[in-house]
Amino acid sequence: KQEVTQIPAALSVPEGENLVLNCSFTDSAIYNLQWFRQDPGKGLTSLLLIQSSQREQTSGRLNASLDKSSGRSTLYIAASQPGDSATYLCAARMDSSYKLIFGSGTRLLVRP
């Protein structure tokens, strides 16, 4: 069974700190991996998408990496801000159907 796991489930950091969120997947033959942000009561907003042929993607203060051989992806957030507080979900596309397998998310709180 294809599974995506995110650790930790929750994280609290002071403002300004750099942080890393982890995502692991069971099938190394993934097509791509996406990181999403979800604010309370809201839908998902796509942050970064990494194709299987790529090692990393960057957008502003966010950097996502992909290591297929180890079945891992990380989301690095630089200089965290209170506005970064949200739940971060990773999702892997593991076959040609475009079906995404989601992790349970990491709930991030950035304290002022």
Add this chain to the structure above:
Amino acid sequence: EAGVVQSPRYKIIEKKQPVAFWCNPISGHNTLYWYRQNLGQGPELLIRYENEEAVDDSQLPKDRFSAERLKGVDSTLKIQPAELGDSAVYLCASRTTGTYEQYFGPGTRLTVT
């Protein structure tokens, strides 16, 4: 460009009652997804449409859930009868052919009492 629209945003019903959710995808997006997100979990795919055809409904509990996408645009997801375990957020997403990114709506939060 308008995003994915869902309604209602919230719904509270008693168990055994029917309920329906509506989704209007982004204009031009021919692929539409319905996901269910339980509290503290990631979304799980219920059904995927390519235009008006349901191409992946393996996760849809067909005894009580049904969906349709008439004319390949708007879609409706129905539950009849609802059970307590159906309480969740139902998310709709859409994607255009040739791209990978899915765009999500705000979801419908269903509470079954």
